[in-house]
Amino acid sequence: MDDLAERLRGSGYRLTPQRQLILRAVEELGHATPDEVLAAVRSSASAVNASTVYRTLEVLEELGLVRHTHLSDRAPTYHSTRGPEHFHLVCRNCHRVRSVDPDVASALLEALRREHDFEVDLGHLAIFGRCTDCPSPSGDTA
Amino acid sequence: MDDLAERLRGSGYRLTPQRQLILRAVEELGHATPDEVLAAVRSSASAVNASTVYRTLEVLEELGLVRHTHLSDRAPTYHSTRGPEHFHLVCRNCHRVRSVDPDVASALLEALRREHDFEVDLGHLAIFGRCTDCPSPSGDTA
DNA sequence: TTGTATGCAAACATTTTGCAAAGAG
């Protein structure tokens, strides 16, 4: 769908092949780092520059077409906003990442709004911890 | 208090002046990046190396004396575990950071435990969003 | 004395920047 073209023009941006490719890559990859997006775009066809990926992800996020979150201490990951909104659970032990329905957190959001005048950006949220059934308390990545 | 000495030895580590200085700096600074810790330690006295700061913060965190969280897209911040446990609210607009009592999130933690077999690491949690009364919806740092 | 810890310098990973050339509208 050419949501992309319209959204871009609506904000004074231009439609370029790079932007199309990068958005498509994010949509296909699920949760991908800029590097992974770069690799995907490159294999998929032409050569695109890393800085273009960074700049484009920034634009796409501004337009609300993608979002980023931090699922590790390393590079951020980007995902499309086309699917349902969600937040993330990340297990420090097995590194499994789960997407959770916002409803689970609605009470917290409400409390923070009321008691702390704070509006949570749920889509950016990544909660670290560990699966109850995950073994060794190994000092692992965060 | 020489909790530090005991904890270190209890895990086969040694007590060094650098480790004392770094722990003290974290305690005094509140929420500080490795770089800020480095600067504090350096001014406070002798010269310490950056890599020592990184290695030491890792050890201190393993021992449970400090914790780190991500209050920006940049460097992580470390804080002492001597104060009460808390999680963080970060406003994308005014960059204010608030420490919140864990109780506010207890229902969520319980739900995640029950419904997702997931044990949240609350001390690492930083929730982004914006103060309700913060003005402009400027596309700001994350 | 023995092995851990440090300093140093270099490597690494990720992101940002300036600027000239390409290309969208």
Add this chain to the structure above:
DNA sequence: CTCTTTGCAAAATGTTTGCATACAA
């Protein structure tokens, strides 16, 4: 045509590593 976007190369930022030396126990 004009102004945005790209590629490129270099710099900036934050962190990690190998190795010889220093020092805690």
